[in-house]
Amino acid sequence: MNRLFISCCSKCGLKLFPSRYLCPRCGNDSWFEEPAEWGTVSAMTVERDLKGTFGDRMLASIETQAGPTVIAQLEAGCDIGQKVELAIDTDQRILARIPSRI
Amino acid sequence: MPNDFQNVAIAAGTEVPYRRRPPEGTTGDVLAHAFQTALEQSGFDHHEVDGFGVASFTLRPDNAIDMAWRLGISPRWIMDDSNGGASAINMLQHAARAIQCGDASVIVLVSGDRFDKADFKTLVENYNLVTRTYLRPLKNGGPNALFAMLTQRHAQKFKLSRSDYGRISIAQRAWATLNPGAVYRSILSLDDYLNAPMVADPLCLFDCVPVVTGANAIVLARPDRIPSKHASVAIRAIAPSYNADNQLGDGLQTALATLSPRMWHEAEASPAEMDVISVYDDYPVMALIQLADLGFAEDGGIGRLIERVEERDLSVNTSGGQLSAGQAGAAAGMHGLVEAITQLRHQAGERQIEGARLAVVSGYGMVNYRYGMCASAVVLEGNAGR
Numbered sequence: 001m002n003r004l005f006i007s008c009c010s011k012c013g014l015k016l017f018p019s020r021y022l023c024p025r026c027g028n029d030s031w032f033e034e035p036a037e038w039g040t041v042s043a044m045t046v047e048r049d050l051k052g053t054f055g056d057r058m059l060a061s062i063e064t065q066a067g068p069t070v071i072a073q074l075e076a077g078c079d080i081g082q083k084v085e086l087a088i089d090t091d092q093r094i095l096a097r098i099p100s101r102i
Numbered sequence: 103m104p105n106d107f108q109n110v111a112i113a114a115g116t117e118v119p120y121r122r123r124p125p126e127g128t129t130g131d132v133l134a135h136a137f138q139t140a141l142e143q144s145g146f147d148h149h150e151v152d153g154f155g156v157a158s159f160t161l162r163p164d165n166a167i168d169m170a171w172r173l174g175i176s177p178r179w180i181m182d183d184s185n186g187g188a189s190a191i192n193m194l195q196h197a198a199r200a201i202q203c204g205d206a207s208v209i210v211l212v213s214g215d216r217f218d219k220a221d222f223k224t225l226v227e228n229y230n231l232v233t234r235t236y237l238r239p240l241k242n243g244g245p246n247a248l249f250a251m252l253t254q255r256h257a258q259k260f261k262l263s264r265s266d267y268g269r270i271s272i273a274q275r276a277w278a279t280l281n282p283g284a285v286y287r288s289i290l291s292l293d294d295y296l297n298a299p300m301v302a303d304p305l306c307l308f309d310c311v312p313v314v315t316g317a318n319a320i321v322l323a324r325p326d327r328i329p330s331k332h333a334s335v336a337i338r339a340i341a342p343s344y345n346a347d348n349q350l351g352d353g354l355q356t357a358l359a360t361l362s363p364r365m366w367h368e369a370e371a372s373p374a375e376m377d378v379i380s381v382y383d384d385y386p387v388m389a390l391i392q393l394a395d396l397g398f399a400e401d402g403g404i405g406r407l408i409e410r411v412e413e414r415d416l417s418v419n420t421s422g423g424q425l426s427a428g429q430a431g432a433a434a435g436m437h438g439l440v441e442a443i444t445q446l447r448h449q450a451g452e453r454q455i456e457g458a459r460l461a462v463v464s465g466y467g468m469v470n471y472r473y474g475m476c477a478s479a480v481v482l483e484g485n486a487g488r
Contacts, residue, residue: 024348043251093239
């Protein structure tokens with residue numbers, strides 16, 4: 001499991017995910033990476049497995065704390081606005097986890 | 103040069119019957135069938151065709167040139183288009199300019215796909231690099247989940263319920279009962295809709311287009327090549343847009359919201375004058391968004407817009423739309439265009455809008471990560487009533 005990064009334009013600061021060649025705002029081509037470690041659920045859905053092969057999959061749009069929205073696999077159902085932790089695995093799958101309440 | 107579309111007309115628009123189960127054969131076979139039916143409707147001889155364009159996801163490894171060879175035509179203008187739901191209007195724009203500029207005089211544009219289950223899975227998993235990299239690993243199974251979340255945000259913003267989106271599917275199905283070419287033609291009730299299996303909440307089976315094998319074709323020509331008694335269709339204005347918002351928005355509006363005032367001005371027409379409306383309906387929410395962007399929700403908002411669609415005060419997606427007629431891959435953007443041409447040529451049979459003269463058609467598509475990158479519209483005028 002790895003940290004998720006988004007791209008930040010080194011000239012104007014526009015933050016994007018997925019990354020681009022040129023910044024749509026200023027045309028600059030150099031970027032630095034900024035971690036997107038958490039975010040809030042802005043929409044979620046259950047992709048139903050109508051054929052019964054993979055099981056239902058829970059997906060969410062997450063507005064990252066860095067700014068851009070990412071699409072992630074959600075570990076459990078939750079409310080819109082829920083704060084989640086983000087990570088990305090070696091298959092490039094973005095995962096959203098509800099922080100455990102200690 | 104003024105931004106007009108004089109000296110070009112659409113002489114034909116046809117659809118190869120859509121099928122849920124792919125018939126034997128190849129994508130090329132289906133496209134060839136569409137080519138022949140359109141040519142026949144236009145009245146042109148096949149040796150008169152000097153321009154040819156193709157949009158298809160599954161034609162590969164063949165391209166337009168291979169189809170030209172198979173069809174025995176020798177065009178001097180050729181085009182391969184890869185813009186999915188926006189391909190038809192894109193090809194239309196390029197073909198119209200080619201005819202205006204004298205690069206060709208009779209152009210046939212075809213679009214369509216033959217899908218079996220494996221073909222469709224390959225397409226949606228590898229739709230583009232972003233999809234293959236970040237969506238395929240989620241096993242999201244295509245765009246349904248993305249438009250489920252878009253519908254959820256739209257519903258929240260406009261205070262709509264599941265039934266409100268269902269009313270679009272139901273209204274379009276009612277049109278489909280009058281279209282022998284639609285794959286689903288039985289009346290849909292609100293109970294049927296609300297009790298249907300969920301696909302990706304809040305979307306149920308009737309919110310998602312049935313994938314079909316099929317093709318569409320249109321023929322454009324210089325008006326002086328078309329016999330005066332042949333019903334043809336003129337282009338009043340075209341509004342295309344590609345990557346308008348760099349995917350920095352929320353997808354609840356397309357570029358048509360910005361472009362449509364200028365389009366209506368160039369068309370010298372208004373939304374209220376439209377006899378026929380074809381909007382790209384991969385999901386009911388997108389039909390509503392494009393209708394609003396084109397200016398059909400200005401009196402009374404989305405709630406009143408839905409009522410006007412139900413009451414047929416607005417004749418929207420009179421074929422039943424893709425939701426009932428089916429989505430034949432890259433033909434999706436041409437389906438609504440062909441329906442508008444059919445209506446304006448007064449050839450729509452039982453579903454014919456009496457005296458139809460003006461139509462607006464929109465295309466939408468090429469989903470990047472969260473929503474479509476392309477949106478286009480065209481205003482058309484038929485001469486059948488004259």
